[in-house]
Amino acid sequence: MSETGLTFSPEIELRLDEAARLCAERGVTLTPLRREVLGLVLSSEQPIGAYALLDRLRRRRRGAAPPTVYRVLDFLRALGFVHKVERLNAFVGCPSASNYVGHDQGHAVQFLICTRCGRVTETEDDAIAAAIADAAERHGFRQMRATVEIEGICRACVG
């Protein structure tokens, strides 16, 4: 009857389709492997580490190795589909990848990391970005990108 069926939830498949479209626009390819890795990242409630990703990937692709996932993550980050949370050495899907600009930067994002539930919320706060740009300028510093990771307890956890 049916084929393998959808690998991911319909919502995520939609986002993957959108990502494929954006890739095509930029003259690059969202290969099956890349699509699968992105789907796994997007499916994770929490930031996912490269090796956790690798484990999950291996359920479907025998022989996947660290370079497999790191290469794909590099690709996805360069396109802005995925971000790395430095504090956690883990990766999150970008909720607004259509805003894409460039190499894991472009739209200045910040993360709210809940140390209780482990979830990470991405924001794009212009006031923070402006304050940072301003501070950089005052130091005569030519800013390329900024990492902003706020740790604490999220609304849901704090009750």
Added chain:
Amino acid sequence: MSETGLTFSPEIELRLDEAARLCAERGVTLTPLRREVLGLVLSSEQPIGAYALLDRLRRRRRGAAPPTVYRVLDFLRALGFVHKVERLNAFVGCPSASNYVGHDQGHAVQFLICTRCGRVTETEDDAIAAAIADAAERHGFRQMRATVEIEGICRACVG
């Protein structure tokens, strides 16, 4: 005649003395090992990785091992004498440790990371801190600390 001589430059020895004083105030001890590690971090022009630190430490202490430096770094970070630069997995001395407040936080600091010369400048920008606090609050997020790391080209390098 003289003994071993000063391990570090006079300026750094002064800062180490000050650190020892602050430790005493807080009822903890800046042991010789801790003093030496802090001196090494302060002596480094650039952020220094734990294993680079370990190498240098070994010149004077045979048998130093990774836990040796990680434990000391934890101690120094808890006191605010040292910060970790997450983007680099490396450590910098805090220029204003007298402002100490607590566990590698307290006074909200930001880093300006020059990707050309590798130097890192620490700042304490209230506008950034305020913008972050404000954004957190708007998300109903109880902020505990924030990592802000700005990458680009420093004044000296950009000319």
Added chain:
DNA sequence: CTCGTCAATGTTATAATATAACGCGTCAAG
């Protein structure tokens, strides 16, 4: 004194994260 306790460090092993380097197949341009 001497015992217990604690902070500090030593010691061994291993976990977790990330990259280097090379090979191989496909496919399109020339």
Added chain:
DNA sequence: CTTGACGCGTTATATTATAACATTGACGAG
């Protein structure tokens, strides 16, 4: 048809960090 770029496989290794347990020395209670 061959050359070069891309995508991925494969093996090995580098880098960063922690777990777990042992030893030492200082110091107060008894």
